[in-house]
Amino acid sequence: MVYPVSVDENGLKLRPELMEKERLYHCMFGAKAMLLFKDSMDVLNCYEIEEAGLVEKIRTCKDDSELEDLFAEYVRGLGKRSGRS
Numbered sequence: 001m002v003y004p005v006s007v008d009e010n011g012l013k014l015r016p017e018l019m020e021k022e023r024l025y026h027c028m029f030g031a032k033a034m035l036l037f038k039d040s041m042d043v044l045n046c047y048e049i050e051e052a053g054l055v056e057k058i059r060t061c062k063d064d065s066e067l068e069d070l071f072a073e074y075v076r077g078l079g080k081r082s083g084r085s
Contacts, residue, residue, distance in 0.1 A: 001018075002015070002018060003025075004016065004017075004018035004019045004025060005025045005026070005027045005034070005036055006027065007027050007028070007029050007034075011029070012027065012029055012034060014036065014044070016038060016042075016044050019036070019038040019044075020038070021038050021039065021040055021042070022037075022038070022039065022040060023037070023038070023064065024036070024037050024064055024067060024068055024071070025037070025064060026058060026061070026064065026067050028055075028058070028059055031050070031052070031055065032048050032049060032050050032055065033048075033049040033054070033055045033058040033059070034046065034047070034048055034049075035047040035048075035049065035067075054074070057070055058070065
């Protein structure tokens with residue numbers, strides 16, 4: 001299967017027709033991580049992450065499943081810092 005997100009010298013290349021709904025995709029663009037998500041209504045959401053520590057963790061993810069685990073852990077950590085569980 002062709003991965004629907006790629007980067008070349010001209011920037012980010014998307015093929016939303018190949019994206020599964022409710023699945024997180026990612027790619028690296030310079031010093032940034034780009035996260036993409038096609039929701040249940042076919043709306044494409046794109047997030048740009050610049051925080052160096054988080055970008056490096058994303059860079060080490062081997063696949064999108066590992067990326068989803070990373071963000072689940074990250075969100076749990078945010079909840080603990082704000083007093084939520």
